[in-house]
Structures are given as C-alpha cells and as structure tokens.
Amino acid sequence: MFEVRFHGRGGQGAVMAAEALAEAAVIEGNYAVAFPFFGAERRGAPVLAFTRIDSKKIYSKTQVYSPDCVVVLDDSLLDTIDVVAGLKPGGSVVINSRDKPEDIDLGISVKTAVVDATSVALEILKAPITNTAILGAFARATGVIKLESLEEAIKRRFGEKLGEKVAERNSLAARTAYGRTVIGTSKGIKKLESKKQWLPKYQELPAGGSLIEGKTEAGLIGPGSFIENKVSGWATFRPLRDREKCTMCLLCWFYCPEGTIVRISDRGDLMTNYDYCKGCGVCANECPVDAIKMVRARA
Amino acid sequence: MITIKELPDENLFTAGHTACPGCGVAMSIRNAIRVLGKDTSVYVPASCAVVFGTTFPYGAWKVPFFHTAFENTGACITGMQAAFEKKGKKVTAVGFAGDGGTYDIGLQSMSGAAERNEDVIYICLDNEAYMNTGIQRSGGTPFGAWTTTTPVGTKVQGNRRFKKNLGEIVAAHEIPYYATLSIGHPLDFIRKVEKAKNIKGFRFLHMFTPCIPGWKMDPAKTVEVTKRAVESGMWTLYEVENGEKKITFKPGKMKSVRDYLMMQGRFRHMSDEDIKKLQMWVCKKWNLHYKEKGAPEVCEIVPPEEHHAVTEEHREMHGP
Ligand SMILES: Cc1ncc(C[n+]2csc(CCOP(=O)(O)OP(=O)(O)O)c2C)c(N)n1
Ligand code: SF4
Ligand code: SF4
Numbered sequence: 001m002f003e004v005r006f007h008g009r010g011g012q013g014a015v016m017a018a019e020a021l022a023e024a025a026v027i028e029g030n031y032a033v034a035f036p037f038f039g040a041e042r043r044g045a046p047v048l049a050f051t052r053i054d055s056k057k058i059y060s061k062t063q064v065y066s067p068d069c070v071v072v073l074d075d076s077l078l079d080t081i082d083v084v085a086g087l088k089p090g091g092s093v094v095i096n097s098r099d100k101p102e103d104i105d106l107g108i109s110v111k112t113a114v115v116d117a118t119s120v121a122l123e124i125l126k127a128p129i130t131n132t133a134i135l136g137a138f139a140r141a142t143g144v145i146k147l148e149s150l151e152e153a154i155k156r157r158f159g160e161k162l163g164e165k166v167a168e169r170n171s172l173a174a175r176t177a178y179g180r181t182v183i184g185t186s187k188g189i190k191k192l193e194s195k196k197q198w199l200p201k202y203q204e205l206p207a208g209g210s211l212i213e214g215k216t217e218a219g220l221i222g223p224g225s226f227i228e229n230k231v232s233g234w235a236t237f238r239p240l241r242d243r244e245k246c247t248m249c250l251l252c253w254f255y256c257p258e259g260t261i262v263r264i265s266d267r268g269d270l271m272t273n274y275d276y277c278k279g280c281g282v283c284a285n286e287c288p289v290d291a292i293k294m295v296r297a298r299a
Numbered sequence: 300m301i302t303i304k305e306l307p308d309e310n311l312f313t314a315g316h317t318a319c320p321g322c323g324v325a326m327s328i329r330n331a332i333r334v335l336g337k338d339t340s341v342y343v344p345a346s347c348a349v350v351f352g353t354t355f356p357y358g359a360w361k362v363p364f365f366h367t368a369f370e371n372t373g374a375c376i377t378g379m380q381a382a383f384e385k386k387g388k389k390v391t392a393v394g395f396a397g398d399g400g401t402y403d404i405g406l407q408s409m410s411g412a413a414e415r416n417e418d419v420i421y422i423c424l425d426n427e428a429y430m431n432t433g434i435q436r437s438g439g440t441p442f443g444a445w446t447t448t449t450p451v452g453t454k455v456q457g458n459r460r461f462k463k464n465l466g467e468i469v470a471a472h473e474i475p476y477y478a479t480l481s482i483g484h485p486l487d488f489i490r491k492v493e494k495a496k497n498i499k500g501f502r503f504l505h506m507f508t509p510c511i512p513g514w515k516m517d518p519a520k521t522v523e524v525t526k527r528a529v530e531s532g533m534w535t536l537y538e539v540e541n542g543e544k545k546i547t548f549k550p551g552k553m554k555s556v557r558d559y560l561m562m563q564g565r566f567r568h569m570s571d572e573d574i575k576k577l578q579m580w581v582c583k584k585w586n587l588h589y590k591e592k593g594a595p596e597v598c599e600i601v602p603p604e605e606h607h608a609v610t611e612e613h614r615e616m617h618g619p
C-alpha cells in the first residue's frame with residue numbers, strides 16, 4: 001500500500017488533488033481511496049487530504065499517519081507544521097517551493113522534490129491554484145503513477161466539473177511541473193516544536209466553557225486571544241503602501257477585514273502588520289489614489 | 300455624526316480570526332463593534348461568524364461573547380438584556396445572526412423579540428445563503444443565484460425564488476428602528492450603527508455582506524460589489540424610524556443589474572431571459588423605494604407577462 005498525505009490551505013484544491021491521484025491509480029488498474037480531513041477551515045487555513053493506493057482492496061479508513069509520501073502545496077506551512085511527522089523510512093516529500101531541496105529544512109534529511117507550482121499555476125491557470133501542478137511533481141518524484149495516467153485522471157475529474165478547456169489547462173500544468181521538478185535531499189537541522197496546546201483537566205474547565213481573558217503555557221486564551229493565530233501564510237500577495245502618495249483617507253484601515261492595518265493616531269500614520277494580512281487585496285482595490293500595490297508575499 | 304477619522308483605534312474584534320480573505324461579514328462585524336464600543340455584549344448563533352470569530356479556547360471578540368444554538372438569537376439577546384437590567388448594568392445586548400439564522404430558522408425568535416420591543420440590537424449579516432455549511436439557499440438568496448441546493452442544470456438554473464422582503468417583515472412589527480447597511484458606504488454605515496446605539500427598544504440593522512466562496516468572486520472586490528449592488532438597485536439603503544421610511548442614499552444613475560451579476564460566479568450562468576426577469580424585479584423595487592422609474596435604458600423593456608414571483612416551475616406545480 002502506498003499512502004499519501006497532502007498538506008494544503010483551504011481553496012488550494014488539496015482534496016481535488018487527492019482525488020485526481022486516486023483516479024490516476026485506478027486508471028492504472030489499482031485500487032485507491034481519497035478523502036479530506038474535515039474541520040471548520042475557511043479559505044487559506046491549513047487543511048489535510050489523503051490518498052491510499054494498493055493492488056488489493058483497501059479496507060483502512062483512518063487518516064494517514066505514516067505516509068510514504070507527503071505533498072505540501074504551500075511551503076509557508078513548513079514554518080508551523082511538522083509535515084514529515086510519521087513519514088515512513090525511505091519516504092519522500094514533494095513541496096511547492098521556489099527553493100532548492102538542499103535549502104529546505106524539514107528537520108530530517110529525506111528525499112525531497114520541489115517545483116515552483118505557484119508560478120506554474122499563475123502562468124497557465126492564471127490563478128494560484130497549485131493542485132494539478134504539484135501532482136506532476138509527485139509523478140516525477142515517486143514514479144507511483146505515470147504522467148499519462150495522471151493527465152487522463154485530471155481531464156476526467158476537472159472535465160466533469162469545470163469543462164474541457166479548464167481540464168486541458170490543468171493537465172498542461174501537471175506536465176509543465178513534471179518537467180520543472182528538481183529532486184534532491186532536504187536539510188535536517190531544525191527542531192520543530194510541536195505547537196503547544198492548552199489541555200485543561202475537566203476540573204479546570206470553566207462552567208459552560210466560558211473563558212475570561214487568560215494566559216496559559218500555550219499562550220493567550222479567551223477574549224481577544226485569536227491574535228495568537230498568525231495568518232500571514234494564507235497570503236499569496238501582500239500590500240505595499242506608498243507613503244508619498246497616501247492621503248491618509250483611512251479607507252483601507254476601515255475596510256481591512258482583518259484589522260491588520262493599524263492606525264497610530266498620535267503619529268498620524270498607518271502601519272500594516274503582515275502577521276495578520278491574508279492578502280485579500282481589498283485595501284489596494286479601494287485606495288482612491290492607488291497608493292497600494294499588491295506584490296508576491298514570499299519572493 | 301462620526302466620520303471614519305473619529306472612529307476609535309482599538310480593535311474590539313481582533314486580527315487572527317479565520318474568516319476567508321476578503322470576507323464581507325468580518326469587515327462588517329469589525330466596524331459595527333468599533334462603533335458600538337466596549338459596553339456591548341454579543342451573541343452569535345451558528346454561522347460562519349461563530350466559527351471564524353471563536354474557536355475554543357480562542358476568540359476574536361474583546362467584548363463579552365455568548366453562543367448557544369442556531370435559531371434563537373432573538374430569545375438569547377432578550378435574556379441577556381434582562382440579566383443586565385436586573386444587575387443594573389448599562390450594557391447593550393447585540394445579536395449578529397446570518398441570513399439563514401434570520402430569514403428562515405431564527406425568524407420566529409426574532410419576531411417575538413421585535414413584538415415585545417425588547418431593548419436590544421439585532422444585526423443580520425446577509426450573505427444570501429447558508430455559507431458555514433457550504434452554500435445552501437436561504438430566503439435571502441436572490442433569483443438566479445447558484446447554490447448547492449439550487450444547482451445549475453439543463454432544466455433549472457439556479458434559485459427560482461426572489462429574495463424575501465425581510466425589511467417589510469421586520470418593519471411591520473412597528474419597531475423603533477430598522478435600517479439596511481452596506482460596508483461600501485462607510486459614512487451611512489457608521490451613522491446607522493451609531494443611531495441604533497442611541498435608540499431604545501428593538502433595533503434591527505440589516506447588513507449586506509459579500510461572501511467570497513459563496514458568491515464565487517475575487518476577494519479584492521468585496522467593497523466594490525456592495526457599491527455595485529446599491530447602484531443597480533439590488534440593495535437599497537434606507538431606514539424606517541418609528542414607521543417612517545427614509546431613503547438614506549440614492550445612487551446618481553441606475554446601473555443595469557447585469558453589471559452587478561457579472562462580477563460574481565454564482566450568477567454567470569444566467570440566461571438573458573432570467574436576467575431580464577431579475578431586472579424587472581429590480582425595476583419594480585426601484586420604483587417602490589425611490590418613487591421613480593429606473594433608468595430608461597435599463598427599465599423600459601417589455602416586462603415578461605407573468606407576475607414576477609410566478610416562475611415556470613411554480614406553474615408546473617400549481618397551474619397558472
Ligand atoms: C438547528 C440547526 N440546524 C442546522 C445547523 C447547521 N448549521 C450551522 S451554521 C449553518 C448555516 C448558517 O447560515 P447563515 O445563518 O446564513 O450564516 P452564514 O454561515 O451564512 O454566515 C447551519 C445550517 C445548526 N447548527 N443547527
Ligand atoms: S490585503 Fe487585505 S488583509 Fe491585507 S492589509 Fe490589505 S485589506 Fe488587510
Ligand atoms: S486608502 Fe490609500 S490613501 Fe487612503 S489611507 Fe489607505 S493608502 Fe492612504
């Protein structure tokens with residue numbers, strides 16, 4: 001059995017990728033299953049999806065805890081998530097990144113394939129949806145499926161839902177990424193501390209789950225504690241404000257849905273805290289004097 | 300009146316929440332609570348806002364926050380306000396419910412609170428479908444819109460019913476204040492929230508809040524699309540104060556509804572015939588609100604024969 005775990009962000013199409021991979025395996029005469037991890041995630045939040053492939057019927061229904069291959073659709077996830085957790089010995093990692101495998105620190109030294117799937121997607125699909133491109137890299141890195149079967153699967157999956165043209169372009173994205181994939185070995189230096197969680201005993205839980213502002217070992221809890229959650233990784237683009245052009249009309253400050261454009265009244269200035277910018281582009285779209293430009297978030 | 304410049308710096312709905320980039324609900328919540336201020340206590344029923352604003356043990360709200368179920372916003376804010384009064388606290392209970400939680404499942408609870416003229420503020424965040432559970436149609440979904448329960452097929456294309464006139468229903472309770480708001484009209488938005496804050500009795504703020512995945516649109520266009528909605532007449536900015544209705548913002552020139560529709564994937568499949576039907580509905584609404592015909596090139600088209608709410612499917616089911 002070959003098990004794959006996809007790490008992506010809501011809206012990047014990790015689930016679709018897992019399904020297309022399963023379909024490719026079925027085209028080659030194998031059995032396969034694909035399913036997502038369901039959470040309350042919105043667009044941009046980290047999500048998981050899984051694929052299992054075998055020559056025999058598959059009865060295992062759990063999440064994939066010890067994958068043969070891990071696929072990472074967004075390398076900003078590497079900062080906060082231990083993507084190689086449970087990776088089988090001899091396993092491999094496929095990452096959407098502009099870096100070389102040797103420059104990527106996964107905490108262990110493993111076979112790592114990289115492709116700049118975001119650029120491929122922007123070029124071919126005109127949108128940062130990297131799920132088909134990354135599958136091309138997967139095929140190249142693992143050899144578990146042939147590129148032809150993958151393209152066929154993508155055409156079937158996407159053709160059904162989105163029409164032939166879109167399917168064709170997605171298939172081209174996979175092929176292009178296949179060609180651009182670089183295979184090497186990752187660095188194994190960093191120690192990724194697993195994110196601390198507040199795990200109170202039931203006696204410590206407040207009645208009705210009601211929380212007051214508090215601080216635990218794992219950080220803030222209760223009112224206002226969401227600032228613990230840095231969301232900069234959600235952004236593909238981020239705003240740059242030209243101070244010379246800005247007239248301080250404050251519209252961007254008013255509209256920003258994240259509240260990450262901060263007004264410093266006593267200095268009569270604005271500051272954008274990129275930790276919480278999701279790169280929606282509303283500020284740039286609404287600025288009456290075009291003082292804001294959106295640029296790629298991770299150059 | 301407060302202007303944008305006079306708004307306080309502090310975020311009472313903090314960053315780090317998990318709404319989709321460009322979320323119109325998040326944008327509206329942040330600014331509403333900014334105007335309402337610290338002496339506010341918030342109730343949010345099941346909806347996107349409860350999920351992206353609070354995920355135990357985290358919360359974005361810096362004011363007291365309460366959540367129980369989906370259908371009881373009117374009852375919960377009633378109870379909260381009663382408790383504050385009993386304790387002698389000067390706090391306003393404010394409910395932030397979705398359109399599903401207001402037009403449909405929460406209607407009776409809201410109606411009860413309105414009928415009793417409870418001293419609370421009820422805010423409806425209208426993103427025109429049940430978004431939290433993956434985009435199902437609600438009474439607030441407009442004609443023609445794709446949702447997962449009004450799919451686009453060969454026989455039927457999108458929602459066949461017209462958006463329910465919630466404003467009339469709420470105002471019919473003869474409450475002190477009902478107003479419609481759009482985040483794309485900041486001064487009107489701020490003024491109405493501020494006004495509601497200073498009135499006693501049941502106040503209802505109806506906010507038009509674009510949803511990125513539900514409307515299949517570019518996240519950068521949230522504000523632009525609300526402006527387009529008002530310019531086309533799909534959304535009207537008005538208030539009803541003690542039974543007296545007043546338009547608070549009238550767009551200079553009516554834009555065709557097509558301009559509004561084509562910004563959003565949920566409408567892009569619409570046939571010319573369906574767009575015409577919707578345009579007629581908008582023109583009628585425009586006439587009712589502004590006491591004038593819409594722009595000649597937009598509205599002087601021959602109306603389809605049937606009454607706007609009677610669709611083919613309706614006929615098939617019920618006869619002519
Ligand atoms: C009684 C009940 N029925 C169904 C649900 C599931 N549910 C949770 S949120 C939601 C959709 C809410 O839609 P809306 O009120 O429009 O808010 P939105 O998410 O669109 O902001 C549903 C159906 C529930 N929580 N309780
Ligand atoms: S891009 Fe969006 S989230 Fe980022 S600062 Fe601008 S409005 Fe705020
Ligand atoms: S919208 Fe533009 S001009 Fe206005 S404050 Fe922001 S950057 Fe400055």
Ligand code: SF4
Pocket residue numbers: 042043317318319321322323324325347348351426430431509510511512513
């Ligand atoms: S689904 Fe829509 S309403 Fe819900 S968080 Fe995303 S944009 Fe906002």
Ligand SMILES: [Mg+2]
Pocket residue numbers: 397398399424425426427428429430
């Ligand atoms: Mg809704």
